Each structure stands twice: as C-alpha cells, then as structure tokens.
Amino acid sequence: MTLTLFPLVLLTFAIIVLTQYIFRYRERQADKAISERHGCLPAPRLQNQRPFGVDRLEQIFRADAESRLMELFLFHFRQTGSTLEQKFLGTKAYGTIEPANLEAILSSNFKDFGMGPRRAITFPMFGDGIFTQEGAAWKHSRDMLRPQLQHKQYEDLEVFRQAVDDLIGLVEECNGTIDLQPLFFRLTLDTTTAFLFGESVRSLITAEAIGEQTFATAFNTAQQWVTKRFRLLDLYWLINPPEFRQACKDVQKFADQIIDRNLSPDGVSNDKIGRASFLDAVAESSSDRDALRGQIVNLLAAGRDTTACLLSWTFFLLVRHPHVLEKLRAEINETCSGSTNLSRDDLRRMTYLQNVLKETLRLYPSLPVNTRTAVRTTVLPTGGGPDRKSPVLIPKGSAVAFCVYSMHRRPDLYGMDAELFRPERWDEDMPLHHNPTNLKWGYLPFHGGPRICLGMDFALAEAGYTVVRLLQRFQTIRLPETELVELVGVEKQVMTLVVSIKDGCKVDIQ
Numbered sequence: 476m477t478l479t480l481f482p483l484v485l486l487t488f489a490i491i492v493l494t495q496y497i498f499r500y501r502e503r504q505a506d507k508a509i510s511e512r513h514g515c516l517p518a519p520r521l522q523n524q525r526p527f528g529v530d531r532l533e534q535i536f537r538a539d540a541e542s543r544l545m546e547l548f549l550f551h552f553r554q555t556g557s558t559l560e561q562k563f564l565g566t567k568a569y570g571t572i573e574p575a576n577l578e579a580i581l582s583s584n585f586k587d588f589g590m591g592p593r594r595a596i597t598f599p600m601f602g603d604g605i606f607t608q609e610g611a612a613w614k615h616s617r618d619m620l621r622p623q624l625q626h627k628q629y630e631d632l633e634v635f636r637q638a639v640d641d642l643i644g645l646v647e648e649c650n651g652t653i654d655l656q657p658l659f660f661r662l663t664l665d666t667t668t669a670f671l672f673g674e675s676v677r678s679l680i681t682a683e684a685i686g687e688q689t690f691a692t693a694f695n696t697a698q699q700w701v702t703k704r705f706r707l708l709d710l711y712w713l714i715n716p717p718e719f720r721q722a723c724k725d726v727q728k729f730a731d732q733i734i735d736r737n738l739s740p741d742g743v744s745n746d747k748i749g750r751a752s753f754l755d756a757v758a759e760s761s762s763d764r765d766a767l768r769g770q771i772v773n774l775l776a777a778g779r780d781t782t783a784c785l786l787s788w789t790f791f792l793l794v795r796h797p798h799v800l801e802k803l804r805a806e807i808n809e810t811c812s813g814s815t816n817l818s819r820d821d822l823r824r825m826t827y828l829q830n831v832l833k834e835t836l837r838l839y840p841s842l843p844v845n846t847r848t849a850v851r852t853t854v855l856p857t858g859g860g861p862d863r864k865s866p867v868l869i870p871k872g873s874a875v876a877f878c879v880y881s882m883h884r885r886p887d888l889y890g891m892d893a894e895l896f897r898p899e900r901w902d903e904d905m906p907l908h909h910n911p912t913n914l915k916w917g918y919l920p921f922h923g924g925p926r927i928c929l930g931m932d933f934a935l936a937e938a939g940y941t942v943v944r945l946l947q948r949f950q951t952i953r954l955p956e957t958e959l960v961e962l963v964g965v966e967k968q969v970m971t972l973v974v975s976i977k978d979g980c981k982v983d984i985q
C-alpha cells in the first residue's frame with residue numbers, strides 16, 4: 476500500500492515544485508519587463524564578507540550593543556551610496572536616503588508599499604491600532620483620530636500647563652545637577668493622558684501611585700524586544716521570550732486601568748477643558764475593548780516617547796551650544812516679557828525657537844529609521860547604475876529601509892556643516908532649497924504623504940511651550956562639569972523605536 480502510494484506522492488511533489496518554478500519564472504519575466512520599460516539598473520551593493528549577509532546582522536547587533544547604531548547606518552550609506560542593495564539573512568533588501576525615493580515610497584507610489592511584517596512584529600505590544608493597521612481599518616482610524624488631534628483642541632495650550640508646572644516644581648526641589656530625560660518621559664505621559672483622557676495621570680508627582688514606573692519599565696522592555704524582532708524581519712517569531720510577553724501584558728493592563736478610570740459610563744462626558752472626552756469619542760468608533768485598548772496604546776506610544784526624545788535632545792544640544800541658548804533666551808524675553816500665559820501666537824512668533832526645534836529634529840529625528848515592503852513589483856525613481864541616477868527595480872516582497880537620520884545629515888542637502896547643530900541654517904539658502912523634490916522630501920521627521928504624523932502640531936506646540944517655560948523659570952541651565960563634550964552624533968544613543976540619549980540629558984539648573 477505504502478509502496479503503491481509512493482509514486483503518487485512523488486508526482487504531487489514534483490508538480491508543486493514545477494508549478495512554483497513556473498510561477499517564479501513568470502514573475503521574474505514580468506519584473507524584467509518592468510525593469511526594461513523603466514530603464515532600471517541595480518543600486519550599489521553593500522558588501523558582505525560572510526555568506527547570507529550574516530555579517531550585516533552581526534554588525535547591527537554589535538553596533539547596537541555599543542549604542543552607535545545610527546553611526547553604522549550613516550557609514551553604510553556614505554560608503555555605498557544614497558540608495559543601496561543589501562543581502563540580509565539571504566534575502567535581498569534595499570535602503571535609501573534619497574528624497575525622490577522617499578516621495579515614491581510615502582506618497583506617489585504609496586499603494587505599492589505596505590507595512591510588511593510590522594503588524595505581526597509589534598502586535599503583542601501595540602495590538603490593533605493606527606500604527607499596526609493598513610487599508611480600510613487604518614483609514615477608519617485615521618478619519619476618527621484626525622479631528623481629535625486638530626489644533627483647536629489645544630489652541631490655548633492649557634493641556635500642557637499642569638504637567639509643566641509639575642516639572643518645574645520637581646526641578647526646583649533638586650536645584651543642582653539633574654537628568655531631564657526621564658522627567659521628559661513622565662511629562663509627555665502626563666500631557667498625552669491629559670489630552671486623551673481629559674485628566675492627566677500626573678506621573679511627575681505620583682509616579683509610584685499610578686503604576687507609571689511599572690508602565691514605563693514594561694513599555695521600554697516591550698519596545699526593546701520589538702526592536703530586536705524588527706531586526707530579524709520575517710524571522711521575528713524566533714524572538715518571543717517570557718519577559719517580552721509579560722511586558723506586553725503590563726502595558727495593556729496599564730491602558731485598561733486608565734480606560735476604566737476615565738471612560739464615562741454613558742459615553743458623553745466633557746473633560747476639564749469642556750470638549751467631549753477624546754476617550755469617549757474613540758470608544759464610540761471602536762468595535763470592542765480590544766480595539767479601544769489598541770488605539771490607546773498606539774496613541775500613548777505616539778505621544779510619549781517621540782516628544783520626550785525631542786525635548787531631551789533639545790536640551791542636550793542647548794547646553795552644549797550656550798550661544799544658541801542665550802539667543803533663544805533673548806527671543807523669549809522679547810516676545811513674552813516675563814509672562815507665563817503663553818499663547819499659540821507667541822510660540823508662532825518665536826521663529827528662532829521654531830528653528831531650534833527644527834534643527835534638533837533634523838539631527839535627531841525621533842523615529843530615525845523605518846521600513847516599508849513592496850506589495851507589488853515597483854520602481855524607485857533614482858539610485859541605480861554607475862552614476863546612481865537610474866531607476867531601481869524593487870521586486871514584490873522586498874523590504875526598503877529608509878533612514879531619515881542619515882538623510883538629514885547629507886552635506887549635499889544641508890551644506891558641508893550638516894553635522895553641526897546650527898539653527899540659523901533654516902533662515903539661509905541651503906542646497907536643499909535648490910530642488911523642489913529635495914525641499915519637500917529631504918526633511919522628514921514627521922514623514923509625509925497619506926500617513927504623515929497626526930500629532931506634528933501637537934508635539935511642536937508641547938515642545939515649544941515646555942522649552943519656553945523652563946527657560947523663563949530657570950536663569951541658569953548649563954552643562955555640568957562632569958559631562959563629556961563630544962561631537963554631535965558621536966554620543967551614545969539608545970535605539971528602540973525611537974532614539975534617546977544613552978547617558979541621559981544631565982544639566983546644571985537653577
């Protein structure tokens with residue numbers, strides 16, 4: 476019986492292999508036709524020393540352990556080209572820091588790219604929310620969240636006041652050297668919850684009581700594992716240790732607690748500033764508790780870490796560039812004449828402040844690197860061939876990583892001093908301005924196209940308000956003598972989904 480079946484099994488197997496072969500062959504032929512039609516040529520190849528590109532993974536893990544991952548990426552692009560091809564665990568993948576290609580990925584060919592394994596990689600932590608969704612579900616979330624994040628919801632800046640008052644109180648108690656980075660993470664948790672739930676968790680004054688410490692630790696742990704899963708791309712499932720699973724559970728528990736505390740039973744509450752509660756509005760459009768929790772965790776992640784990193788890097792840079800700090804102080808004094816009742820107009824009028832934030836996000840974009848995966852064979856407009864100007868074919872299923880951190884440091888876009896922190900450059904004529912595509916797509920801390928950040932204005936208002944209030948209250952903010960003064964970009968960094976400062980943002984403050 477078994478022997479009689481054997482030829483049948485063999486035949487079935489042979490048919491499957493042959494069908495696969497024919498399918499792949501046809502796919503390759505179709506790709507070739509697209510390539511010829513567009514005049515595509517290969518992008519320069521990042522050289523591997525070991526089979527299957529194992530050395531690339533080794534380099535990434537080592538650079539990460541040494542807290543200098545972005546330096547490695549920058550080096551690879553400089554060494555190879557602004558668009559490159561790489562072997563990654565045996566699969567071909569692409570990297571680009573070319574504005575025209577970013578335009579294609581994020582906007583003009585938006586439909587050709589998807590999130591790839593992002594949803595599966597991050598799902599245990601993020602659940603179902605705007606960051607992990609695509610297609611109709613994503614559009615539904617975006618349509619629901621956009622009106623909630625409009626600037627009229629925080630026009631008077633009141634949503635930031637209490638948290639910044641709490642921060643100032645904490646700093647006053649210390650009166651000496653202080654690490655601002657962990658405080659900024661608490662500040663942004665407080666402002667985000669104030670905004671989302673109408674009431675802040677006030678982690679700056681009651682960190683233990685509200686379980687912020689557990690949440691923050693769990694959130695960081697979960698994010699660290701998510702980052703490791705990202706590095707393995709399709710093999711992400713190999714990383715799923717108990718520590719990761721527990722951290723995800725803790726994050727969700729925290730979200731559940733705040734939902735339970737703040738969701739009004741009849742769904743029609745108004746918050747302290749009189750608007751219908753954001754949470755109630757999101758609850759109304761979410762199908763069940765899992766969906767609501769997913770959106771909340773997504774928004775907490777979006778609102779907390781990104782803006783905390785922006786604030787931390789801003790002060791990190793300011794104390795290392797005292798002339799910039801003094802110029803900023805002068806602008807604040809002139810615009811506000813000592814009043815802490817700031818308005819959005821005051822913030823808008825402070826153009827140097829806007830330049831400082833813009834320059835910080837250029838050098839340290841909170842989300843420094845990202846990927847998309849081609850859902851069908853497509854073309855990047857530039858980067859191939861000997862002159863690196865020919866279109867590049869991206870076969871279906873290939874991952875394309877884009878590193879805005881490296882793009883923002885390109886001398887041909889920002890000038891020979893691109894590595895320096897110099898807010899004044901934003902009032903000058905930069906190479907970036909000489910080409911409309913570069914101008915629109917060469918500076919992308921908030922991305923662009925249909926999935927552009929929904930919290931951009933909120934984040935800039937929050938960061939601007941916090942910087943002004945701290946500078947108004949503390950006349951001395953400077954670099955402690957014990958701190959190293961290093962070249963910008965050489966300091967140690969921690970890469971999770973965001974990039975933060977390994978040794979914190981220590982300042983002498985009075």
Ligand code: HEM
Pocket residue numbers: 605606617620624667774777778779781782785840841842845920921922925926927928929930931933934935
């Ligand atoms: C300096 C602060 C911030 C930076 C640099 C930043 C940057 C970004 C970036 C790069 C993306 C695109 C992610 C991707 O598609 O892969 C994004 C998306 C998003 N951001 Fe922000 N963000 C910041 C603050 C905020 C804040 C404060 C909120 C809300 C309170 C927010 C809400 C969102 C949302 C909802 C999305 C998803 C948009 C979509 O997929 O359609 N962001 N952000």
